[in-house]
Amino acid sequence: MAQLQNVVLSFFILGVSSAFLTSRYYQSAAFERPFHFSILTLLLAGLAIAAWARPIYRQVSRFESLPTTNSTTWSRPWLGGRLSHLEIAARSVAQSQSPSWFLLLFCIVGRTILYWRTIQTIHCSWDGLQVRLNATRSGSNCRPSVFRLSMGRISQGQTFLPLVLRVVEILEMRPLVLPSNTYETTSHNKSLIALYVVTASVWGIAATDILFMTEHLTGAICAPGAWERLIPLAQLVTLGCDALIITLVSRLRQGREDKKRSWWSVASLLLVSAGILLLLSLPSFFSRQNFRWNMYLDSVTVRDLALDSIAAAAGLIAGTYLLGALHPTTVALAAGATSVFVYMEGRIFDGTMNRICSSAWGLIASVVVVFGPGVLLHHAKPLGRPQPPSDRPRPFYRSKFFVLAGLTALLLTFQAILWGDSRTSPNFPTYVLYEARAMSENWISKAKQSNTLDEAVLEYRTRYGVPPPPDFDKWYRFAVLVDSPIIDDFGQIHSDFLPFWGTLPVVIRQRTAHLLEHPINSFGGLTIEDGKVELSAHVHGTHKWMLDEMKEMIEPFAKWLPDMQLAFNLDDECRVSVPFDLLQAYENEALKSRARLASKSAFFGFSKGQSLPVSKEFLVQGTASEKTSPWFQNWSKAPIFYEWISSTCPPDSPVRQFHWWNRKADCPTCSDPHMTDGVVSDWKLSGDLCHQPDLAYLHGFLSSPSIAAVSHTLFPVFSQSRMHNFNDILHPSPWSWRDEVSFEKEKGIAWNEKLKSVFWRGAASDGYAVTGSWQTFLRARFVNMATHADAVLRSKSRSLLHYISPSRSQLPRSSQNPASPVEVNVTFVGEWHRCDTRDCALEKTQFYGPASAEPPPSVDFQEHWRHRHLVDLDGAAFSARFLPFLRSGSLPYRAALFRTWWEERVHAWRHFVPLDVRLGDLWRVVGYFGGEGDQEAEKIAREGREWAEKALRKEDMQVYMFRLLLEWGRIVDDRREELGYVS
The missing domain is CATH 3.40.50.2000 (Glycogen Phosphorylase B;)
Structure with a gap:
């Protein structure tokens, strides 16, 4: 009875662990870092088992292979000391392990390396079984009428483990001796063996194809390279390693009279594996990019590694216990079936299963996936294993399988009806066009509703809560003269400048000076003084034309601009990424500053001189520093998403909650906020990366930018373009002007x-x-x-x-x-x-x-x-x-x-x-x-x-540009809370 309770408890722990890890598989940063995850899991499991099994080493007489003394420890007379319990354990392990122990060690280390390699090139992994007249997935490399067999998801083919374990057993023809088998052996039932193999094959195929059909492929390319071509083979070898590990651990657990000593062998195996993996990972520290990846872990990664390693370690310990009491195929099937059911549950809630089950093959595959584990458990008789007498009741996990399978099928069907929803209508959503046209008409009509200067001033105060900047009338007349269709709506400028209202003007000017003193970081300088525009002499020849174009653009209205200095980004890529909390602090201060300005009753024009004039040394050739700015970090050719995007998002946003590492399949729900019926319905929101963690590897700038010299400090950098999560100031591009x-x-x-x-x-x-x-x-x-x-x-x-x-x-x-x-x-x-x-x-x-x-x-x-x-x-x-x-x-x-x-x-x-x-x-x-x-x-x-x-x-x-620089002139003025247009 005690053993049965332990088996039930272990089944529960293994099931919970499998369900938890499956539900988090694509969204956990732990699986993105196989070495970190494997080392931590092996270490936790090994230490837990060792702590439980350690008391057996207090009785030294059990170590017959080592010399004994009258003392409780072995002595080292040549060193004049005694061995500790840990050293005794190490010696006993070294002298008592069989060749299979070292084979296990090789398999654990090898599968981790293969898993890491597959993760890096997951888009080359096999997808699932497809027998189709036409390719059905966008971006896939499939061709019509191609039969495609795979080992499923990157979970390394766990749905095929029962099949492979059974095949290994057939090849060996060496049945395990289960402790409960005390009755007489009967002959092999070849028909049952064949039935099990066929059922396991069909179940594995159906499960992997369900997984394939419910993925939203990204169109990632599998290149014709050596590593890429070997990924499917790596998956197969990994599957073989898993089968060997389960078989050998089962043999280790069931083949020893001293069960506690077998636990110590398992503990030593896990700890030695963790140590070897740690040693193998050390060379990567010599690469700057790899060192960052290995050492600089954000809070999400640390959390995921801790949670998932604990869950995996618990499942590993529970599975090890079950392998001492049950057949390996039963344990593998329990973990695999749980994972598949949990995955299907998730697809029901995001609406994918509803579409899959609407097809004949999808419905058949779903039925096979639900009932297959029960059939396999029913016929899970080891080869050459004793058969129970006819009057002996079947084990609990076999006798109830039909009830459990039926309940699971009913649950999935009920949920599919209640929550299932096809996320994409078969027809194009033309209503999106009509709604967009209505919003566009509304914006355009309000963007130029002012017909006079006074109306424009009033509209400015209504929209932005502060008076227009000085010389607003000059800008208004210029805009009217060129028949600008936009007079009132310049929300982009106010959005760009809001954080700078929370920064002291002198600090902004100092930061501008810093940028111009370090032109090696690809900044070009432009100064406006007394209505004249001058350029920095340090701009590289290949980029000087950009500032020449900007000067040409500005000169017609420069006479109405206040004195200022500007730092232009000469690179294509954006440069400033301010963390969310810091940006919020800036914006809170900005609102206070603008409120003080709004409360004034009298306003003044631009100041003629600043309290701390910015040095103009950057205008002189040869005076600029050739050193890179310490405020900008070089992240070229390195993934920037987690460092420079995640930090800019609210704490409750998806990118701060989970990582999506799968380059092959996108997140089913990450695009929901900006898409309707399968098309983009909110273009502005579609650029916000805070709800789209699956884009981390789907854009060149995010995964491997050619140039990325980026800062977390709010520098006043003027750029031609930027991503939503950056804080560069947008200006019209010289490319378009030219x-x-x-x-x-x-x-x-x-x-x-x-x-x-x-x-x-x-x-x-x-x-x-x-x-x-x-x-x-x-x-x-x-x-x-x-x-x-x-x-x-x-x-x-x-x-x-x-x-x-x-x-x-x-x-x-x-x-x-x-x-x-x-x-x-x-x-x-x-x-x-x-x-x-x-x-x-x-x-x-x-x-x-x-x-x-x-x-x-x-x-x-x-x-x-x-x-x-x-x-x-x-x-x-x-x-x-x-x-x-x-x-x-x-x-x-x-x-x-x-x-x-x-x-x-x-x-x-x-x-x-x-x-x-x-x-x-x-x-x-x-x-x-x-x-x-x-x-x-x-x-x-x-x-x-x-x-x-x-x-x-x-x-x-x-x-x-005129309006942009008028607004900027007020922001960098020390008296900005007193400046405003006076009619």
């Missing part, structure tokens, strides 16, 4: 004359490719999806879309397939840069073919206008081609996290089509606008062009 890429009206083409095709040409500039990081970059995923567009589009929309290779891009319309309304003409061009040698070679092979293949040639930028559907994607930062796309009369699609100065005035679904950066909505949206929504596509393209010609001119850039 027309580096532009739309030439004389080369424009009417909508009905444009090719019905999706067109994109570009370079892989959205990050630095190192150790395979490019395989999840935005542009690489997009081009890879386009390569498989035919299969994907057939499953994602009602329209059939046809893929053509770049070599067919110039075919006349008469040669196109008339049954396909949209073609996909997408490819990278040019040689590969921003990559390590191995990654450059892999990228070329992946996208261009053999190493001898010539890269596709670049095309004239004006070629874009021949196509109706143009896709804009983030590069190293924002893409400068978006504004020409708007002006072209083609339909622009935009997938981006970087935001620019014009975000508030260009509206999704009214002027362009927004795309989620996961790209899961890409072909659904393209299918609609390329088919039944063609008229809507033409309307959006026309309205986008008309609005760009009205609100995104060079004059509009000047209006924005």
Whole structure:
């Protein structure tokens, strides 16, 4: 009875542990760090077992292999001392372990290394069993009519463990001797063996395919590299290691008369494994990036490592106990079935199972998954194992399996009916277009509701709670003169400047001076004094044109600006990331400062001199420091998400609650706040990373930026673009001012004359490719999806879309397939840069073919206008081609996290089509606008062009910059709480 209670308790602990770890699998930072997790788990389990088994070593007579003395410890006469209990235990372990103990040690260490390697390249892992006429998942590398078998999720094929364990037993034909088997042995029942093998195979296949079908794939690329090709083999070897570990531990536990001594062997095994893994991880400390990864753990990582290691250690101890009393297949099945059921529960609540069960195969697989474990338990008779007499009751875990399976099936069915919900409607949600157009009309009408200066001043105070800055009348007349369609709404400027209101003006000026004194950090200086604009002499020649363009933009209104100095970011990437708590403190102080300004009854103009003038030494060649600023850290080629994004988010936000490490599948619910019926419904919110932890590895800037010199301090850095979670000050881009890429009206083409095709040409500039990081970059995923567009589009929309290779891009319309309304003409061009040698070679092979293949040639930028559907994607930062796309009369699609100065005035679904950066909505949206929504596509393209010609001119850039610098002039003035426009 006591043994039965212990078995039941161990089953409960193992089940709870499996359920807990499965529910947190993709969301736990512990699984993102296999070495940390494995070492801690092995250490905790080993110490717990050793603490329980240690008393046996107080009786030295048990160690017959070592010399005995009359003392309670062995002596070391050559050293004049005695051995401690720990040393006695170590010697006994060294002299008493069998070869299988060392094989176990090898398997534990080896599987950890393989698991780590698979985690790093999870997008190359096998997915599940698929027998389909067409590929059904966006971004997958599957082809039609391909039979694909896998070992399931990265959980290393736990659903196939019962099968593999049974096969190992068949091959060995050496049954384990269970302590409860005291009755006589009968002959093997070959039919039962075959039934078990078949049932275990079918259950494993059904379970892994359920897992595959419920994942939302990201389109991550599995490159044709050596490591990538070996990942499926690594999964198989890991599965074999798991089977060996379970079998050998079971043999160790059941094959010793002294059970406590077997516990000590297990404890020593776990502790030695932890020590070896720790030693193997030490070389990684010599790499700067790896040292950061290993040592600088955020609070979420520490919490997850602690919780999951404790849970895993408890499950490990419970499983070890069960292996001493039950057959290994029973223990493996208990853990695997629990994990699968918990996973299915999660998919019911996020609505995925409802869609899966609507298909015939999904329904069959679900039934097999629910009832399969019961059938396996019913026939879980060890080979050559004694059969119980007919009048002997079956073990409790067999006799109740039908009841448990039935209850589980009813529970899952009830939940699927009650909570199940298909997250995406089969039809395109056209209501999103109408709602977006209404909001756009409302914004535009209110953005210019003031018709006089007095009305504009009153509207300013109403909107922002403070008076306009001095010389506001000069700005107003300038804006009216150039017929600006925006007079009242400049919320972007006020949002950018709010934290600086909470910082002393002298501190802001000092920080500006610091930036300009360290031009090696890619900052360019510009000073405005007495209406004249001067540039820093330290700007590199390749970047000097940017400040020249800014000077040209500012000079027409510089005479009305107060004296100031500005630090411009000459890199593409943004630079300032202020932690959430600190930013909140700044903004709280800002509100107090603005309240004091609002309470004044009399206002003054700009000060003529500052209390602490900023040095102008940066204007002189050779005076700037060649040292890097200590306030900016170099994170180039390293993942920045957890250090520079998470810290900027509220404590209760998803990125501060869990990490999503799976590069292959996105988080099912992370995009919910900004998406409706499978499309982006809130473009502004879609750029906020605080609810999107699954984007950590799906964007080049986040996973491996080419340049990332970033600071947590609120420096006044003016940048062309930034991500939502950064605090750079946005300004109109010199790229747009200079027309580096532009739309030439004389080369424009009417909508009905444009090719019905999706067109994109570009370079892989959205990050630095190192150790395979490019395989999840935005542009690489997009081009890879386009390569498989035919299969994907057939499953994602009602329209059939046809893929053509770049070599067919110039075919006349008469040669196109008339049954396909949209073609996909997408490819990278040019040689590969921003990559390590191995990654450059892999990228070329992946996208261009053999190493001898010539890269596709670049095309004239004006070629874009021949196509109706143009896709804009983030590069190293924002893409400068978006504004020409708007002006072209083609339909622009935009997938981006970087935001620019014009975000508030260009509206999704009214002027362009927004795309989620996961790209899961890409072909659904393209299918609609390329088919039944063609008229809507033409309307959006026309309205986008008309609005760009009205609100995104060079004059509009000047209006924005003029207002930006007027506001900034007040912020850096020591008397800013007394400054305001006086009519």
